[in-house]
Amino acid sequence: MTYHFGRGWARFIPYLLLLPGVIFYLVIALLPSLATSLYSFTDATGLQGAPMHWLGLENYKEFLFMGQASKDNLDALGRTLVFCFFVTTIQFALGLLAAVVLNQRLRGTNVFRTLYFMPVILGAVIQGLIWSLFLFPLGGPMARFLDLFGMRSEFLGGQPSEAFAWVIVVQIWANMGTTMIIFLSGLQTIPSDLYEAAKIDGASSWQAFTNVTWPLLTPSVNTNLTLNIIGSLQAWQLFLVLIGYRNGTQVLGYLIYATGFGQTSGSVTSSFRQGYAAAASIILFLLVLVIGMTVQYILRRREARILG
Amino acid sequence: MNKIKLSAMTALVAAGMVLSACGAPAAAPTAAPAATKAPEAAKAPEATKAPEATKAPAAAKTTLKVLVHQNPPMVAFMEAFNKKFTEKNPNITVDMSVVNANDLSTVSQTRLTANDVDVIDMFGFANQAQPYMKKVDAPNWQQLIEAGLLMDLSDQPFVKNYDAATIKDAGSYNGKVYEINLGRVSYSGIYYNKDMFAANNVKVPTTWQELVTACETFKKAKIACMTAGGKDGWPIFVGAYGLLGALYPDQAALVEGLWTGKITWNDAKAIEMWTKMQIYARDMMEAGASGIAGDAAPGRFASGAVAMFPGGTWYGPAIDEAKPSFKWGYIPFPGSDKADDNKYLFGKYDQGWVVAAKSPNKDAAMKYLTEFSAPDNYQAFANAVGFIPTQPTAKLNTGIGAEVAPYLANFRVGYEQYYVGPKGAGQFANPWASYFKPFGTYDDPKTLADKVQADLKSGLDAVK
Numbered sequence: 077m078t079y080h081f082g083r084g085w086a087r088f089i090p091y092l093l094l095l096p097g098v099i100f101y102l103v104i105a106l107l108p109s110l111a112t113s114l115y116s117f118t119d120a121t122g123l124q125g126a127p128m129h130w131l132g133l134e135n136y137k138e139f140l141f142m143g144q145a146s147k148d149n150l151d152a153l154g155r156t157l158v159f160c161f162f163v164t165t166i167q168f169a170l171g172l173l174a175a176v177v178l179n180q181r182l183r184g185t186n187v188f189r190t191l192y193f194m195p196v197i198l199g200a201v202i203q204g205l206i207w208s209l210f211l212f213p214l215g216g217p218m219a220r221f222l223d224l225f226g227m228r229s230e231f232l233g234g235q236p237s238e239a240f241a242w243v244i245v246v247q248i249w250a251n252m253g254t255t256m257i258i259f260l261s262g263l264q265t266i267p268s269d270l271y272e273a274a275k276i277d278g279a280s281s282w283q284a285f286t287n288v289t290w291p292l293l294t295p296s297v298n299t300n301l302t303l304n305i306i307g308s309l310q311a312w313q314l315f316l317v318l319i320g321y322r323n324g325t326q327v328l329g330y331l332i333y334a335t336g337f338g339q340t341s342g343s344v345t346s347s348f349r350q351g352y353a354a355a356a357s358i359i360l361f362l363l364v365l366v367i368g369m370t371v372q373y374i375l376r377r378r379e380a381r382i383l384g
Numbered sequence: 385m386n387k388i389k390l391s392a393m394t395a396l397v398a399a400g401m402v403l404s405a406c407g408a409p410a411a412a413p414t415a416a417p418a419a420t421k422a423p424e425a426a427k428a429p430e431a432t433k434a435p436e437a438t439k440a441p442a443a444a445k446t447t448l449k450v451l452v453h454q455n456p457p458m459v460a461f462m463e464a465f466n467k468k469f470t471e472k473n474p475n476i477t478v479d480m481s482v483v484n485a486n487d488l489s490t491v492s493q494t495r496l497t498a499n500d501v502d503v504i505d506m507f508g509f510a511n512q513a514q515p516y517m518k519k520v521d522a523p524n525w526q527q528l529i530e531a532g533l534l535m536d537l538s539d540q541p542f543v544k545n546y547d548a549a550t551i552k553d554a555g556s557y558n559g560k561v562y563e564i565n566l567g568r569v570s571y572s573g574i575y576y577n578k579d580m581f582a583a584n585n586v587k588v589p590t591t592w593q594e595l596v597t598a599c600e601t602f603k604k605a606k607i608a609c610m611t612a613g614g615k616d617g618w619p620i621f622v623g624a625y626g627l628l629g630a631l632y633p634d635q636a637a638l639v640e641g642l643w644t645g646k647i648t649w650n651d652a653k654a655i656e657m658w659t660k661m662q663i664y665a666r667d668m669m670e671a672g673a674s675g676i677a678g679d680a681a682p683g684r685f686a687s688g689a690v691a692m693f694p695g696g697t698w699y700g701p702a703i704d705e706a707k708p709s710f711k712w713g714y715i716p717f718p719g720s721d722k723a724d725d726n727k728y729l730f731g732k733y734d735q736g737w738v739v740a741a742k743s744p745n746k747d748a749a750m751k752y753l754t755e756f757s758a759p760d761n762y763q764a765f766a767n768a769v770g771f772i773p774t775q776p777t778a779k780l781n782t783g784i785g786a787e788v789a790p791y792l793a794n795f796r797v798g799y800e801q802y803y804v805g806p807k808g809a810g811q812f813a814n815p816w817a818s819y820f821k822p823f824g825t826y827d828d829p830k831t832l833a834d835k836v837q838a839d840l841k842s843g844l845d846a847v848k
Contacts, residue, residue: 124497126531143808144842208615213672230822233614233674237825320486320617323811324825337490346511347521348493 109361115354122336122350135355149331149356153363156309156327159244160367163308167248168300171255176289178256179263189260193253203250204317208232211242236324243314243325250314251307255300262296263289291382298375305371309364328363332356446748450480451495452505453488456679457701458735461768469755476748485678486616489524496533502743503752508554508565508733510801516643518847520804526557528738534562535739540750542757550774554733563736564757567771570731570788571696572626572798575703578711580607580691588715590723592630592660599668602691608670611690613678614823620674623694624661624817625798626717629730631657632799639802642840649815649840650833657815658829660719665820666827668692674823686710698734700770700784714787716794729791730798734771809843812836 081089116135118128139149174192178185211231213219222228232239274284312329319325321334336353452462459482466478483491495501511523528534537543538561543551546564555563581588584605589595599609614620631653632638641647670690682702685693694717703712718726739749755761759777766773770784780789805813812835819826826832
């Protein structure tokens, strides 16, 4: 066997170089995740110095089986999946379309690339503020537009289903730039001579896309689908800044935040329930794990089939 | 690598679950309510006792971190007070953060845990577990005290500046003082535009029917009847607490009745309340109110766009600031058809000060609260924010003070300060007007009443 760093103790140099990164990962990511799974079996409040008791599976039982609240939790779980489905599919399609269009040699493509990507660099609070103003029901741009047709809406403060749909729109707007950039980088790795060969063989634009672009974009497709699915399953910030805690709109991520950190409405006093929120987090983690691994399995098989 | 990580995580979680199933039986959820757990509460870590405020000035340079919630007149006052305080104490710099009221408890928790704050604005202690409640968690202020994160202020001289009843009701736990509460507020009243009422020949309503008639008159004159800062969520229904209060004047008994099953949200009296709440949400509130931010609503009312504004007394100074010449009045929400039932104002203990037990700047914090509690400073604060004062020497000499003075004898602590939802109760187990269209999905009072009661009962059954 060849050791690039020599023999003896020198063999361990690569591991030593890796050590800071591993320690960083353990401290920042893995240990808190493990601690969360342990907290989920306790009545932890998240307060330093507060007493903590072992509850076994009580938090899980409460979340999944206790009264109407557990049905509301399962509704939130379902809403999370609906959110994930719409965000993933629409964001994926729009990102791909934008990338294909902006990959052409057209004037102003850099301007449009920047415009489409710009929302990504804004934080959730700024994104929320922009859309709250856009959807302001008393004379905001969207209200004025609807007014032209004699219609009106409360938008984010109205029907829960409508408010929920607007969060989907904002989530897509906020993240489509990333999807587009990943597709663009994928498109730019496809050799132009393949398109020339296809053209010589008489392929139409659509045939060139389906037989050249789409198969060779497989790594980008996989990356985007994975990121979109995981990102949308974990989303909560936009729900917080756009809607707040409202019946019929919560997704699991926001439910966890509101429960764990005692988020209240006005001065209503609530309790800090990080143990219970940790149990909900583990359920969300398992959901992401199952969906993520299934998607990964399917995508890898597809990649192996297409690219060999 | 990913597979290995994920497998390891899955295995650990699975192992945890299996181990937990074999673990000790659940102790806390089945235990007695926290408030009745005197022995356990007594075991709570001893809160750090505050040093004597007058002992020694802070000699070294100190940055005092203060956290307050968003209330524009209060924030403006605090900025001016901080400036005055730092001029008087050049060694102390005040670093004040302002957060939305909805986020105050979250930020307090995280900053206290990170030991990143010295003085915190905290609402008066409320929502404590009562003997008839089962398996409820302690309210967050009690959790903070039991975790030893709030300083015991019992021996501080400035505590004596506040009336003893307030200190006991809104700032004490297990015989020790942890908060000085700065004022009571009512949230169950309605501001009305005096000139607009006069111009449209509308009588100030004292009964529900008169309120309905007033709104119809304004609607005919193409004037929106009411507005609220619905973007923040709670302001859209805070006025409806007056409606609730008019029908259930004993709010503590209401909460007990709901827990014991003697009162239900779908009996005849409650249906009357829901019917009125629907009229409030659908016919009285202006279209688009759900988009108005809480701190923008006083300005909208002062602009003359609407005739009335249901909301708390803390909005009074903001209305004055938005338009000093604006003439307004404040009345209890006339939720009942009998004028006598509409004489009550419901409210709460609002903002107070607590100090982080682990604060490295205790001397500076005590100086800050001592200075703030000086009668002249407190009076200026009460004038600025429109609170009903909690210092006995302070005078109620604000515009809003004059308006609420006739009702002060009928001031009662409101429902939201008593209510603690049973675990397992559904998300509709609380009577909010915003469940009705156009803000919510319901358009039938009976259907909503049944849903609210079913959500509550589900929790009550679950904790039996």
